Amino acid sequence: xxxxxxxxxxxxxxxxxxxxxxxxxxxxxxxxxxxxxxxxxxxxxxxxxxxxxxxxxxxxxxxxxxxxxxxxxxxxxxxxxxxxxxxxxxxxxxxxxxxxxxxxxxxxxxxxxxxxxxxxx
Amino acid sequence: xxxxxxxxxxxxxxxxxxxxxxxxxxxxxxxxxxxxxxxxxxxxxxxxxxxxxxxxxxxxxxxxxxxxxxxxxxxxxxxxxxxxxxxxxxxxxxxxxxxxxxxxxxxxxx
Numbered sequence: 001x002x003x004x005x006x007x008x009x010x011x012x013x014x015x016x017x018x019x020x021x022x023x024x025x026x027x028x029x030x031x032x033x034x035x036x037x038x039x040x041x042x043x044x045x046x047x048x049x050x051x052x053x054x055x056x057x058x059x060x061x062x063x064x065x066x067x068x069x070x071x072x073x074x075x076x077x078x079x080x081x082x083x084x085x086x087x088x089x090x091x092x093x094x095x096x097x098x099x100x101x102x103x104x105x106x107x108x109x110x111x112x113x114x115x116x117x118x119x120x121x
Numbered sequence: 122x123x124x125x126x127x128x129x130x131x132x133x134x135x136x137x138x139x140x141x142x143x144x145x146x147x148x149x150x151x152x153x154x155x156x157x158x159x160x161x162x163x164x165x166x167x168x169x170x171x172x173x174x175x176x177x178x179x180x181x182x183x184x185x186x187x188x189x190x191x192x193x194x195x196x197x198x199x200x201x202x203x204x205x206x207x208x209x210x211x212x213x214x215x216x217x218x219x220x221x222x223x224x225x226x227x228x229x230x231x
């Protein structure tokens with residue numbers, strides 16, 4: 001079955017760029033039915049939508065983060081990447097990759113296990 | 122985009138029902154039937170419980186049900202079981218391809 005796996009550095013310095021990758025296994029990112037999202041969760045807090053990408057490269061970003069976020073897709077590797085620049089301690093969170101579907105009313109039906117990123121010098 | 126409002130906590134005894142509300146605005150919950158609910162156990166990824174207000178994905182027990190009235194959506198867990206103790210989050214489409222999550226509710230099974 002399709003699985004998602006996030007990977008990347010667990011520690012990032014303030015003002016630098018956070019970079020994460022989500023690898024899709026057992027399936028393909030090149031699906032007409034789904035898009036690929038990033039969602040984060042600060043320690044002890046709720047979920048925050050970051051943005052999504054469709055396999056064609058079409059993207060949408062949360063208005064609160066769009067000035068700092070870039071999401072890209074590599075269809076040859078079935079990978080989706082997240083870059084968040086100029087990070088601060090407020091960006092410390094567990095970052096999830098999730099699959100969204102228009103046929104699911106934009107719900108997220110498949111999630112990676114998440115990866116913890118700490119912003120600290 | 123402000124987070125949708127959920128009560129911080131809810132509780133019930135085994136076998137009872139608990140209902141969690143999710144209040145937004147006419148720009149999100151009230152404007153679209155694209156409300157979804159997620160269950161999250163500690164240290165785990167969220168799990169989709171309901172989408173499009175009332176629809177259950179394959180594998181989700183029918184003890185979980187949803188409804189919506191105006192700007193407020195609700196999740197009801199019937200026949201509470203010990204494994205239902207978790208955090209629950211709502212999510213709504215908010216127009217212009219944007220989405221917003223709820224503040225989260227911790228459900229305790231007494």
